[in-house]
Amino acid sequence: MKSQKRRNEILAAATECFAKRGYHATQVSDIIEAAGIARGTFYLYFESKEVVFREILDAFLVHIGEQIKTIKLGGALSPADQMRANVERVVDTIIDNPAPAKIVFNEAVGLNPEIDEKLREFYDRLIERTAISLSKGMKLGLVRKTDPRIGACIILGAFRELMVQRTVFGNSKISRKAIVEGLLDVLLRGFAGMPVAG
């Protein structure tokens, strides 16, 4: 109850610090100062600096994962609309949580093998799910025939880059709408201005 609240305060303070300074540059001193607590209190709630970091990461990845619903046929929404809804939910989640997003994009890779593994798994699953969706779409004629895994990488990479621009570099000119519309438009129709032979 109250203890949970204190825990969340520390988590929030740590998230801000990690986002602002990065993992290595943020000292436990920064976190406890930001949280307004004593050194010992920090260790009352978390085993170590690394554990806090991991928990922030985990929670955010889970949260993001929950925004992505598997696309189903025959429902009220068309596959394209379902996809758009997925994109919108994830974009909103990231825009609403810039600090953990920045941590994931910026700081998480290369810190330690376990964390790397966790991130890799998350990303692999994401690619896998996307590739499967593309494959289904191909069977239904909704998606052109391409290598689904390469396609998944392209989709996620494009998406990731737009989010990084917005979150890490703080380029807020890149609006929610521009991201969603641009992504869907380009990825669906391509850049080519006129039919390309091939």
Next chain:
Amino acid sequence: MKSQKRRNEILAAATECFAKRGYHATQVSDIIEAAGIARGTFYLYFESKEVVFREILDAFLVHIGEQIKTIKLGGALSPADQMRANVERVVDTIIDNPAPAKIVFNEAVGLNPEIDEKLREFYDRLIERTAISLSKGMKLGLVRKTDPRIGACIILGAFRELMVQRTVFGNSKISRKAIVEGLLDVLLRGFAGMPVAG
């Protein structure tokens, strides 16, 4: 002469170490061991660990930058072919230099404000150039009308992701050809299997 050779040996050793372990996890001890030199010798050639890292980064970014030629009209090659040539050169450069590539993708962001600034500049310039190319293409009717900066982010993000998969995760199933063809195919024509209204 000989001194220049020694310098390059250290640089090479450091590149391997940074690629394998990341910036923070590689100690100066690792570098000098890999280079087969004494501790003091390292500091004869480089001011600090950070300076070596910066130099590796710089050299690679310059090298990559050199592979990208501005697309010109009216030459021997069509704009599309020039673009393809650009993509191929960059892909080859990255595939041939996996260690510095891994460093750039994995480790470079968040280390320190100066390095971040440098990376950001590099990336900004890349986006800028890409966006300008897209704009030109739009004027010529070669490229569909879209927000050129968003388009540039999508292109670079898609590209980056494919290279990360190959370099960082060591997924060598993603061949040079698959990258180039997949990227050009999808980005030019889009995923949509049939004309999309709108």
Next chain:
Amino acid sequence: MKSQKRRNEILAAATECFAKRGYHATQVSDIIEAAGIARGTFYLYFESKEVVFREILDAFLVHIGEQIKTIKLGGALSPADQMRANVERVVDTIIDNPAPAKIVFNEAVGLNPEIDEKLREFYDRLIERTAISLSKGMKLGLVRKTDPRIGACIILGAFRELMVQRTVFGNSKISRKAIVEGLLDVLLRGFAGMPVAG
């Protein structure tokens, strides 16, 4: 009344902890867990961890001291029997209280100057009393002429070692009887198998 009982519970729990893990390795957390009380409660009954330790030590030393009666002449028991009775009482006390015994043998020296001083005083008094008894015995011809303090050290050292074997190393093959008989036999008659010149 009830308060006294709670105090004793804490004392007992602390004794077990100190005996099992040693002074430095037992944390206040161990004691309160063993006692089934809250952290603050511990400090209602004792000023500090060290004070508890001191109290355990004191009580045991007093208790041991009470088992040793000054040997008197002309009573119902011979001096030898009085000595034997002393030895038996102390052995029994130690065997019945292995935990505080282990603490005294194992942990008490070197912790802090005050405790050291207290132990030293106790031991000095023990040696003094033993030496005086030996001196008296010498005057009466019951004890051979030797340096009484050296003699006292030998007696107490031999005794101590047997008790340590039993208590600290848990060597229960060393029975009460073996200790008492062995000690009296050897110390009275010596190891020599045949009269030794000198």
Next chain:
Amino acid sequence: MKSQKRRNEILAAATECFAKRGYHATQVSDIIEAAGIARGTFYLYFESKEVVFREILDAFLVHIGEQIKTIKLGGALSPADQMRANVERVVDTIIDNPAPAKIVFNEAVGLNPEIDEKLREFYDRLIERTAISLSKGMKLGLVRKTDPRIGACIILGAFRELMVQRTVFGNSKISRKAIVEGLLDVLLRGFAGMPVAG
């Protein structure tokens, strides 16, 4: 060579500190101050505070062990003389190295399970060897029939106590000669002033 010398300097400084203040109370700061070196230098030669302690202990136990020669029959020296020589060598070694001796007697037990095990083994071997010697002596009629292990404990305990008095409590009134003569005299002939029935 020079490095070995520095190592020994640190070892010597640490030995003094441990002897003076005890293991827990001596900080690495104390050792480096005593050795006149910087903090990092300490860790250049030893992994940790505990490792230095262990090394001091080990070296001293080995050294002591080397002073004790197995008693042999039929040589130039009688068994009694060999025993006396053993006692004299060990007493001299301890008197000449009061600091490590104090550490072994005072500080070593209860620090950590591994160290405890090592000390216990050393002591067990000592008791074993002594018990075997006593057994042999009994067969030859040189030693009266008693439980050899109890006898060994008595001998070692008596010896230990005399050395503790001298080393730990700094009681230099207990001279080398008094220790050797007192020990041999009492242990061989016993305290009894006149034949004791039994």
Next chain:
DNA sequence: AATGAATGAGGGTTCATTCAT
């Protein structure tokens, strides 16, 4: 130029003790 022993600032973690409820 090369060496490697020496340096010491810096930071994460522990745990006995306190105090508001």
Next chain:
DNA sequence: GATGAATGAACCCTCATTCAT
């Protein structure tokens, strides 16, 4: 009396950098 969350001084160890040889 009892509780347990909060405190913060204390201390060990790391590692980039220096400098005498």
